[in-house]
Amino acid sequence: MPPGVYGMQDVWEREGWQQINIEFLLPTGIYLNFPVARSDTISTIKKMVWKNARNEPLFSALSDPDAYVFTCINMTAEREELEDEQRRLCDVRPFMPILRLVAREGDRVEKLITTQISLLIGKGLCHTNRLLTSELFGRLTMEAAKHLLTTAAELYGFGSYPQDLPMFLKWNALRKKSTVFRSAKREKPEDYTLQVNGRWEFIYGEYPLCQFKVSLKVTTSSRLHSYIFFQIYMKAPHFQTSALQSLSFSQLVVQAGLFHGSELLCKVVTSNEVSVCSEPVWDQKLVFDIGVSDLPRMSCLCFALYGVIEKTKKRPTKKKNKRADCPLAWVNTMVFDYKDQLKTGEFSLSTWPSVPAESIKTTLINFFQHLKLREIVDNKNYTEFFEDEKELLWKLREEVRQRYPESLPKLLLITKWNKHEDVAQMVGLLRKWPELPAIHALELLDYSFPDPHVRSFTIRCLRILRNDELFQYLLQLVQVLKYESYLDCDLTCFLLERALANKKIGHFLFWHLRSEMHVPSVSLRFGLILEAYCRGSIFLIKSLMKQVCCIYSLCEKQINFSSALHISHVKAVTRKRKQSLFRNHLCTSVSFLDANLFCFSADKCKFMDSKMKPLWLMYKDKYDHVGIIFKNGDDLRQDMLTLQMIQLMDVLWKTEGLDLRMLPYGCLSTGNKTGLIEVVKNSDTIANIQRNNSNSAATAAFNKDALLNWLKSKNPGDKLDQAIEEFTLSCAGYCVATYVLGIGDRHSDNIMIRETGQLFHIDFGHFLGNFKSKFGINRERVPFILTYDFVHVIQEGRTNNSEKFERFRECCEQAYKILCRNGTLFVNLFALMKAAGLPELSSSKDIQYLKDSLALGKSEEEALKNFKVKFNEALRESWKTKVNWMMHSFAKDNR
CATH class of the missing domain: 2.60.40.150 (C2 domain)
Structure with missing residues (x-):
């Protein structure tokens, strides 16, 4: 019975009720009624409202619960906002059992969003700003929103947005709030090299040198x-x-x-x-x-x-x-x-x-040394132009546009940008230039092409990319943001538009930017782009915040657990405590590598035994568990790049009908030397397979029957033929891939095999020919790994089975020719990654290995002839690989 004029509190006290039915009025016009306890807090009641409203109409139109506040009529007949959500209902003393849910005032909502974005970005958003400029991202989220709304019916990828999205996107607030300059104390730059494409005046700290x-x-x-x-x-x-x-x-x-x-x-x-x-x-x-x-x-x-x-x-x-x-x-x-x-x-x-x-x-260097013209492509090779060649190329520029449009980078490099007549000619020509495929357009994002017309033309070319194609180049597109002269540019707008329109692109754009927020020279630019993305994706903030908090928790708990291992009572860290640790911090977090994996399996998580004590996390979908390794202390950006290239190779091979069963597992850098790696199920290292199938550790590396016997044990009967086929194809793919990319530090602990027969490589700490050495002696003396035990599996254990081996050789040669035909794409992608600051990829000289391995500038016959020499060398010298593997095993056992 309603309390009537006596007031709800009086009725409670008189009748001794512990519960009463409350009527809730939602901003969507929905009415709810359910009982609550007098001792419940306002926060608890709000959670109950959301739980009950979940199955009601228009629930998707509601924003985050924190964006609303309860109001009631109190005992003095005044409207009261229940801001303190830790108060109990019995302390509120509402006159009637009616609570109305209303949106918070604009400033309060903005303050909440700003606080959340600060946590997501990892950089405080300071309201006492030193710089206000209309250049920054005021219009970006508006344009991205328009693009999102006009293409909502065509969304595809890893998830779509709700159809009633416009109901809770506050674009007026975005226009006002996202143009504010954010700043934080600058740390020392990590890279002190003097380059023209270096740091700009809008990136400065509070304590400049002068x-x-x-x-x-x-x-x-x-x-x-x-x-x-x-x-x-x-x-x-x-x-x-x-x-x-x-x-x-x-x-x-x-x-x-x-x-x-x-x-x-x-x-x-x-x-x-x-x-x-x-x-x-x-x-x-x-x-x-x-x-x-x-x-x-x-x-x-x-x-x-x-x-x-x-x-x-x-x-x-x-x-x-x-x-x-x-x-x-x-x-x-x-x-x-x-x-x-x-x-x-x-x-x-x-x-x-x-x-x-x-x-x-x-350090005595000359900052203003005249820079040479970068090597330019003649067919597929980069060479310098002589003066007469420059004059001829400029004279026939119209013919270049009509017959050789992919040579636009050459024409731009020889343009005299200090002559306004030539610049006007080039701009006019650019307006008529046919759109280039991504393989050539990406080169124009390099810092050597700063003209805004050129960069606008490049983005026009990239707009035709499908989402899966754009995702393939996203890592490079984030890096070349560092080359843009202004914060508001076509590339930034393009990435934000596509990120707001596709959940997968948005997810990985967020983490590619977020992972470099510790770098002083880009923290401002990346922070502003992150802020623009977050303000355009308000409904994703809660999920992103869980992921960011998850990373912080993992770092902290991993360090604490690693320290505990050196204490005598390490056994006190029981399984129950571990499960509690994982469940408290991760149970509501989605997988970083696949947003379709939401459920977290705390019971199956563990700390691994290696030196850095990485965490083994387990997620699950509808059918199976998926493992992810969290690493703190390793820079995974080089692994990300290498796996991206392997993924691209796989796509190019499959496009031409060659499936080499590659396995580019997931890898994501999430911050300064932190990141996650996908676990490949049902697989083991060659080292473990050889050790477990040999009587002596000293001879394990030379046991050629170990791999074949292991495959036979995992694939009985007719399954063995398919397993050997998987091994043959994948071995061919990784032989070619590791040779082209110059992957170093190859030993039996970073080459693995799945039970199905797929071979794959892991741990890419060295590439582009940076092979390891000890005491000045090169420890890796073969172009790629092709040992006799690999050949033994390919030949099905029969030494006279040359037909199988020749088919394997043909697969390698076909795969190599396909990569050579696309060599320019790989060179361009590596060139754009120079901005990342990877130790083994910092200048054009570092990419020379890639140009040589892909035989740029040579005919297909010459390239194939060179590869055949490398193939024979890898097979002939494979005994040296075995010796290195044996030494690696000894060193590992004696640690």
């Missing part, structure tokens, strides 16, 4: 020509003058240059020398010998500060003393702003240190 105060003026010397004049004034409030004097710096000097990509537009200018002091000052004009009308749109102004060290000779001479300049700090800035207007007036540029102070003595 600040350039630059006054930019354009002075007309005649009616037909204007020169660029820079009136510079510089001060350095944080200069360590004592450290500089201890390094024998007598003077300081500033150099400035204008660049277009890697091309120097005119002669470098040098300031006067000033004495070392706490606030050195220059007050002079720096004049560049280039007209304003000849400045390309993407002109970059580069400043570098040098310390001058005087060198004296022991013997007196009449010649002047030699001088050495040591780079101290530098910064880049665009000459034109994002509105296409020439920058004028006074502005400050916070510099980056060029090298750590302790390395200054040993």
Whole structure:
């Protein structure tokens, strides 16, 4: 019976009721009624409302529970918002048993979303911002939303969004809130190499080494020509003058240059020398010998500060003393702003240190050295053009467009970007240029092609990619975001549009960006893109937050458990405690590698026995369990790249009717030396198979029957033929793949076989020909792994079964020819990954191995002839591989 005018609290106290039916009014117009206890908190009641409303109409129109607050009429007949959700219902004293659920005020919702996004991004969103700019991502989520709504019926991939999505996307709030600059204290950059494509003025910390105060003026010397004049004034409030004097710096000097990509537009200018002091000052004009009308749109102004060290000779001479300049700090800035207007007036540029102070003595480099034209493709090989070749290519540029459109990168490289007539010709030509396939268009995202028309053309070419094709190149597209001159660019818009329209792309875009938030030079840019994505995917924030919290918990618990292993009472860490640990932190988390796996199996999780104590996590779908290994302490980005290339090879081979049963398992970097690796079920290492099938550990590596006997035990009867077929095809695929990619450190513990016969490689810590050595001796002396026990399996255990082996050889040769025909794609993808900062992939020289292994510039006959030589060498020298495997086993057993 309703409480009536006496009030609900009075009835409770008079009748001694512990429960009462409450009427709930939802913002969707739905009415609910169910009993609650007087001791229940408002938070508990809200959870009950969501549980009961889940099966009601319009439930999908509700946002996150935290976006709503209960209201009631209290005992004083006033409307009250129940903000404190830890209060009990009996303490609220509502007059009637009616609670209304209303949306929180806009500012409160925004504060909640901002807090959640801060956790997701891993970077605090500061509201006391130092910089407000209309350039940043105000329009990105709006455009992405429009794209999402117009293509909602065509969504496909790993999941679609609800059809009533527009009901809870607050785009007006996005327009207002997502344009705010976010900042955090900058740490030391990890890469101090001086490059034109380096750091920009909008990426700076609170404590720069020094600040350039630059006054930019354009002075007309005649009616037909204007020169660029820079009136510079510089001060350095944080200069360590004592450290500089201890390094024998007598003077300081500033150099400035204008660049277009890697091309120097005119002669470098040098300031006067000033004495070392706490606030050195220059007050002079720096004049560049280039007209304003000849400045390309993407002109970059580069400043570098040098310390001058005087060198004296022991013997007196009449010649002047030699001088050495040591780079101290530098910064880049665009000459034109994002509105296409020439920058004028006074502005400050916070510099980056060029090298750590302790390395200054040993690092004497020339920042403004004229960069050579990068090697360009002639057919498939990169070569430099001579002057007469440049003139001919430019003269016949229209014919290049009509007959050889894929040669656009060559034409762009020989364009004179400091001549506005040539630039206008190139821009006009680009508007008529036919769209290029991704294999050629991706090259144009390199930092050597900064012109906005070129980059817009590239994105136009990439828009035709299907979601599965775009996902194949997503890793590279995230990296080349570092080359963009402005935060708001076509590439960023394109990635956000596709991420908001496809759940799989959005999931992996989030983690590719999130995994590098610890890198100071990209944390601002990546953080803003992450914020834009999160604001456009409000309904995914809860799931993403669980994943981020999961990573934090895994890191913490892994460290704690590893420490516990050194304590005498390690056995106290019982199975029950482990299960409790996993269940508390991970039971509601989805799989990072496959968002279709939601259920977590805490009972099957464990800590592994290897040195870093990785965690073995188990997820399950409708039918089976899926294992994932969490690693803390290893950089998995190189593994990600290698597995991406193997996946691409598999796609190219299958396109031409060749299925080599490749197994590119899942791998994802989630942060600074943290990540996850998919577990391949029902598989074992060659080392374990040989050890378990041999009487002596010393002879295990030379037991050629071990692999075949193991396959026979796992595949009885007629199944054996299919297992050997699987082994033959997969062995051929990985022989070719590891040779082309130059995979190193191959031993019996990182080559595995599934019970079905599939062979596959793991642990790709060395590639591009970076083979391991010890005491100056190369331990890997074969192009790829092809041992006699592998051949023994391929030949079904019969030494005279040459027909089987020749078929295996033909598969290898066919696979290699297919990769050579697509060599440009692999070279381009590796070139775009230079921005990632991988130790073994940092310059064009590192990619030379790939060009050689793919025989770029050679005919198919020449390439195949070279591969046959490598094949025979791998087979002939396989005994050396066996010796290395034996030594590896001994070293492992003696640890």
